[in-house]
Each structure stands twice: as structure tokens, then as C-alpha cells.
Amino acid sequence: MKLIDQPKAPNPRRVRIFLAEKGITIATEPLDLMKGEHRSSGFTALNPYQTIPVLVFDDGSAISESVAICRYFEELHPEPALFGIGARERADVEMWNRRIELGLYFRVAQATRHLHPAMAAIESPQVAEWGEINRNRTMEQLALLDDQLARHRFVAGGTYSIADITALVSIDFMRLLKIERPAGLAHLARWHAEVSARPSAKA
């Protein structure tokens, strides 16, 4: 089993942090998106959607999509639970992970893909107007997250979960486009310092 990975890309980092929190070590193999390696016929056979990360099994079959890979490892290694325990908590974690993905991560990713010069290699054509709209809307998303973190230690409640991983990766991804966190979001700053200090954040 191996993970096709990219050290600087945000989605593979989600899986690496998840595995570090579980204490799981697996082989990794880098793939360079900027060189277009995701469009090679070999990689396309593994993942016709040409995204990373991809988990490749010894029989040659594969799973793509970061959260699908994380959920696979959650099933095999249930502890510590990173998708919640019980019907309601699992629904809350799913809800918050999706709110962060479709809200914050989406905005940062669209801004970066449409505004950063290096991203012209993977987002063509870039639409600057759409990028700017998303850069601005990132601020609303950070304020919504700050509000949740005013009432809860972690993104989905009292326990660290995959929603914290998605939020951490989204916020750190803002650095590429030099999107600044607005001053005054004290709860977000408190949470960011706490989750960044976990050993998994270096994964």
C-alpha cells in the first residue's frame, strides 16, 4: 500500500495529518502537479479524475478523494475517532467538515487557483474577477468559524476531528496567496495555535 502524495498541496496534507493523528505510517510517492504528472496515462489509469492524493493497494486498485482515504483508515483503526462517535456526533462532524470544505476551503482554493500566477498551470483559463470575489468571501468564512470557536474548543465541538484538519489546512493554504487573517478573530487565533502545536500539524 502507498499514498501518492505532494508535499506542498493542501489535500494530501489533510491525509498526512489524519494518519499522524492515528499513528499510522505508510509509504508515500510524490507526484508533481506543476509538471503535469497527474495527466500521465499511468496516473490517469489509477484516478481518471486526475486528483491527488491517491491510496494505491498492492493489487493495483486505488481510492482517491482525501476524505474517502481518511474514512477507510477510520474503519480499520477506529481510535482515536476522528469522524465522531455515534449517530449525532458523526453527523455533526460531517456537517462541520463540509461547512469548512464548501465554505472556507472552497473560497481559498478558488481564490488561489484564479489569482496565483503559478496556478495557471492547473487552472486554465484563470478568471481574476472570480478569484477576487472568493478572496473577499474568505473573510466571511473566517468570521463564521471564529463564532463557532467562541463556543467550542474544536471545530465540530469538544473533540478534535477531521473538521479541524480541514480547517487548519484551509487556513494555512491562505499563505500561498498571502491572504491575511483579519485581526480580532481571537477564538480562531486561539484554536489555530492549539491545533498547529499538535505534532500531526508537521505531517
Added chain:
Amino acid sequence: MKLIDQPKAPNPRRVRIFLAEKGITIATEPLDLMKGEHRSSGFTALNPYQTIPVLVFDDGSAISESVAICRYFEELHPEPALFGIGARERADVEMWNRRIELGLYFRVAQATRHLHPAMAAIESPQVAEWGEINRNRTMEQLALLDDQLARHRFVAGGTYSIADITALVSIDFMRLLKIERPAGLAHLARWHAEVSARPSAKA
């Protein structure tokens, strides 16, 4: 318990089809996005992200995000399993559901929100150039899905799953902008006829 719903919107339909497949009936309450009811203070207190559907519990707490709501019901009513059975099948269903969401559904939604005149009420400003890019990329997404359906009866393999629901809703959502399915995608047409004939498709 009640579901805040909108008869014409695609995401609430995902939950209605899911519940119909499970044989679950719950009370629904309509919310009119076009009238901006999702921005009311009462609804924002239930869901600060202002999206539908929302599942409201009798204690006043709530779960938003379609897939979180579906997963909650899957935990309570495991059969028929719509998220897969066992670690690998669950990962495959999650992968395919996300491929359809982030590929096909995303493209159709972005095209519709940025090109349909009625959507100016919920997507402002509309960026026509970005809408057209997404309308065109919808075709690539349909071809990828046709290729999967050439080899499998359903989207995630041999069994009907939430990935079929997401794909059906995405394709039917194309009607609003009159995006035509290209001729020649025979496997997609075969699958679409089959899943549309299930009683749940009318939900």
C-alpha cells in the same frame, strides 16, 4: 423532527430521495431561497451558513449539509445501506459521491448560479465567463461518468448508493440552464433511465 426543504432546489432533493429509498417519512417545511428566507434571523440561528436542507430536532438543535443529514439516517436505519458495507465499499462510495459532487455537481451548480438570470438573487455578482467555463466542463464530467457506467451498473459499483442520488440530482439540475446531455453517452442514458424509474426519483 422536521426537514426544512425546498421542492425545486437540488440539495433538498438528495435528502428526499435518500429518505424515500430508506422508507422514512418525516415532516417537511418549505423555505423560499428566491425570497431570501435563508437570510432571516430565525433561519440563520438554525444554520449560520444559510443553506438548505436543515434537519431540525424537537430540542431545537439542527443538522445542515445534505450528506450529514443522510449519514445521520444511515446510522439510525442501516438498511438498505446507501453508504456501502465494510471499509473498502464505504471508501468507494465516499470517493464516488465526492467525485460527482466536486466534479459534475460543482460544474452544473457554478454554471447555473453564474448564467441563469433567476440565480442573480442568490449569486451576486454573477461572473458569466466563469459560468461558461463550467457549462463546457460539464461535458467532460458526463464523459467520465459514462466511462464508469460502461463498467458498472451503478455509480459506485454493483449497488445503488448515495453516489447515484448525487449523480441523478446533478444531471436533472442541468435542465434549469437547458444544458443538453451529449448524444452517444449510452451507458449514462441506460443508468439515468434505470435510476429515474425508481419510485424514490419522484421524491
